[in-house]
Amino acid sequence: xxxxxxxxxxxxxxxxxxxxxxxxxxxxxxxxxxxxxxxxxxxxxxxxxxxxxxxxxxxxxxxxxxxxxxxxxxxxxxxxxxxxxxxxxxxxxxxxxxxxxxxxxxxxxxxxxxxxxxxxxxxxxxxxxxxxxxxxxxxxxxxxxxxxxxxxxxxxxxxxxxxxxxxxxxxxxxxxxxxxxxxxxxxxxxxxxxxxxxxxxxxxxxxxxxxxxxxxxxxxxxxxxxxxxxxxxxxxxxxxxxxxxxxxxxxxxxxxxxxxxxxxxxxxxxxxxxxxxxxxxxxxxxxxxxxxxxxxxxxxxxxxxxxxx
Numbered sequence: 001x002x003x004x005x006x007x008x009x010x011x012x013x014x015x016x017x018x019x020x021x022x023x024x025x026x027x028x029x030x031x032x033x034x035x036x037x038x039x040x041x042x043x044x045x046x047x048x049x050x051x052x053x054x055x056x057x058x059x060x061x062x063x064x065x066x067x068x069x070x071x072x073x074x075x076x077x078x079x080x081x082x083x084x085x086x087x088x089x090x091x092x093x094x095x096x097x098x099x100x101x102x103x104x105x106x107x108x109x110x111x112x113x114x115x116x117x118x119x120x121x122x123x124x125x126x127x128x129x130x131x132x133x134x135x136x137x138x139x140x141x142x143x144x145x146x147x148x149x150x151x152x153x154x155x156x157x158x159x160x161x162x163x164x165x166x167x168x169x170x171x172x173x174x175x176x177x178x179x180x181x182x183x184x185x186x187x188x189x190x191x192x193x194x195x196x197x198x199x200x201x202x203x204x205x206x207x208x209x210x211x212x213x214x215x216x217x218x219x220x221x222x223x224x225x226x227x228x229x230x231x232x233x234x235x236x237x238x239x240x241x242x243x244x245x246x247x248x249x250x251x252x253x254x255x256x257x258x259x260x261x262x263x264x265x266x267x268x269x270x271x272x273x274x275x276x277x278x279x280x281x282x283x284x285x286x287x288x289x290x291x292x293x294x295x296x297x298x299x300x301x302x303x304x305x306x307x308x309x
Contacts, residue, residue: 003281003299006039006181008032008056010066010293012227012273025307028065028293032305035059036295039179044299049189049223050088050111053179057084057107057191060177064146066293067175069105072144072195074153080144082195083209084110085121089188089217089279096209098123102138103131107193110209120211124203149198156199176208178215178225180277188279190215190223190239197230206230212240219279221246222253227292228265228272236265242276253277257284 010032039056043049061069072080084106085096095114098121103109112134113122122130131138178192192215194208207214207230214230216239217223224239233239238260245256257276265271266288273287275294283296291308 001299002182002184002186004043004182004184005277005281005283005296005298006036006043006052006056006179007275007277007283007285007296008035008039008060008177008179008294009225009227009273009275009285010060010177011175012271012287012292013289028307029305031060031063031065032293032295035063035179036297036303036305039181040297043181043183046184048185049181049183049187050086052181052183053189053191054086054107054111056179056181057177057193058105060179061105061107061193066177067195068177068193069195070144071146071149073149073175073198075196076157076199076201078153078157079141080195081200081203082106082193083205084191084193085209085211085215086110086114086191087189087211087215087217087223088114089190089219089223092218094120094211094215096121096211096215097127098205098209099203100124100127100131102128102141103136104139104143107191109134109136110191110193121209123205152198159199176214176227178227178275180217180223180225180275182223182277182279182281186219186279188217188219188223188277190217190225192225207233207238210234212237214239216240216243218243222256222276222278224257224274224276226272226274228274228289229270232265232268232270233272236260236268236270238265238274242274246278253282254284258286261286261288
């Protein structure tokens with residue numbers, strides 16, 4: 001049997017040390033482990049990589065600790081606008097949604113776009129219309145209400161500031177969750193989901209739902225889910241850039257991932273991290289911030305759950 005593996009992330013950057021209590025850190029670790037185990041157990045019983053990444057990301061979306069699904073941050077008009085994408089490395093099929101509200105698990109909607117429409121990317125009211133046609137239940141705004149998130153928003157509402165999740169500091173946590181997996185059949189997949197930026201305006205969209213920027217999967221190279229300063233990850237086409245270095249420069253998964261995160265993204269002023277897997281089950285999780293909420297597990301018995309570097 002081939003080696004199978006999964007990696008997940010809950011955002012690069014970390015809560016500033018003073019705000020991270022031992023109690024809160026253990027909650028983060030518990031929720032990372034829960035999502036990791038759900039995804040890994042799916043692979044173990046023979047489910048596909050695409051199923052595993054969807055299952056893991058849904059679990060992270062259901063946690064109020066991460067900026068996706070239930071934990072999504074508030075926009076300038078006190079609402080929630082969520083983005084998600086998913087890609088199958090075996091078929092290169094992909095699905096993505098942006099600017100959706102009331103959807104408990106945006107990654108599931110992205111999966112339906114991939115499987116049940118002729119399209120790749122749906123946004124705004126059109127994506128919501130598709131969700132209704134697919135019988136998605138819409139949650140009340142109260143489901144997404146989190147006091148900590150709301151306080152974050154109140155601090156900067158009515159200003160032109162926006163922020164990447166946990167604090168106004170540049171090295172704060174970037175709000176995204178994601179998963180990459182390699183299954184028993186040697187197929188790989190990636191999924192990414194986010195609530196975006198606190199106080200964002202004008203329908204801002206980051207890299208998370210963009211195939212090639214924040215999410216990418218191709219059996220020939222790798223599966224990638226990114227987290228970081230979205231505008232820079234879009235400009236650097238980061239997820240596809242890693243795949244290109246593997247395909248055209250013959251780099252290993254680790255070499256390509258580190259080249260992009262420790263050199264290429266920094267050169268254009270961006271920061272963050274990514275998780276990556278290839279069809280041999282190898283995993284890479286580089287980041288250039290103080291930390292990245294991350295976890296991985298392989299069929300060789302290796303398991304990691306970590307926050308700081």
